[in-house]
Amino acid sequence: MLTRFQTRKARILEQLAAPDEEYQDLSPKGSVDAPIRALIGDLNVLEGLVTTSSCSGRISVFLEGRKADPTDAYPQEESKAGPGGKGGGGLWLYISHDTVATSLDGLSDLMATFGLTKGGSVNKTSKTACRYIHLKFEPMILHILTASLEDCQRVLTAALSAGFRESGAVSMTPSKSGEINPMVAVRSTGYSFDSIIGYHDDAGRNIALVDQKYLQTLMHIANERFQINAERIARFRTALLRQYQHQPFESSGSAASEWEDAEARKQRKRAEGLARQQALKNQSESNPTN
Secondary structure: OOOHHHHHHHHHHHHHOOOOOOOOOOOOOOOOOHHHHHHHHHHHOOOOEEEEEEEOOEEEEEEOOOOOOOOOOOOOOOOOOOHHHOOOOOEEEEEEOOOOOOOOOOOOOHHHHOOOEEOOOOOOOOOOOOEEEEEEEEOOEEEEEEOOHHHHHHHHHHHHHHOOOOOEEEOOOOOOOOOOOOEEEEOOOOOOEEEEEEEEOOOOOEEEOOOHHHHHHHHHHHHHHHHHHHHHHHHHHHHHHHHOOOOOOOOOOOHHHHOOOHHHHHHHHHHHHHHHHHHHHHHHHHOOOO
16 A cells, blocks of 8 residues: 555656646746756655656746735735735746856846836836836756655755755644654755845836846846855765765766765764664674584
8 A cells, every 4th residue: 555655746746747748837937947856856866755846946037916005995805925026917928948148248138028118216106016127037946746755854954055055844743644754944044045036017118227238237236146045956966876875877977966064964964874784784693603
């Protein structure tokens, strides 16, 4: 009889195996991001793990939803944006899961790419709450369902050693059947950023609060952080496969594929030492002296 974890994993893998034109998830793009498909494939073949949601990292431009208006006589008639601007008709104006080509000589028209109109300061006489436009960089986030506390610990060790410092786990208590299936979030917010670059006016226009050169500067920073993100993903993959005594399936010869964090090495050496002690103990018990 399959465990609850095995049943759920089988269902998730069946969904992931669907053709691209049929697969659909809850992300804005609706599918698994190309930069981490290999990582998810490596992870999902491990017996005690399965991914439930993911984002490889992204640059995005987001228009906040409608905010609550204190003069509105019927505030419950339509949804309003919560903290951060989500909900209430918020819109993704632009999303990229890879670096974005830009140049400081003005050849890349980011204003047009993001649908912005040149403007100035916010119109403070507006009768509605201002809806700001954000340019964001967000690193990879990966949610992994685990079959046991041991699997959970392996994932967390790999994540923390790779630089995903804000990783953590929930659902640590047993279910009614006694099964413990922690959910691990692999993430790091230390190199994310969120910058307000414009606002939505009463005429329905997206007005820029910054100029073209400032947008290009932000994109240059975001592209640099994509490189950091890629390096951490590579380190996480290497560390996780090592936790399960697997080697990476490709040998690129790069520093990322050979890199091992000091804490990960300490954990590996400790595990190897305990295994040797147990082997010696078993050998002694099987050959007792008179």
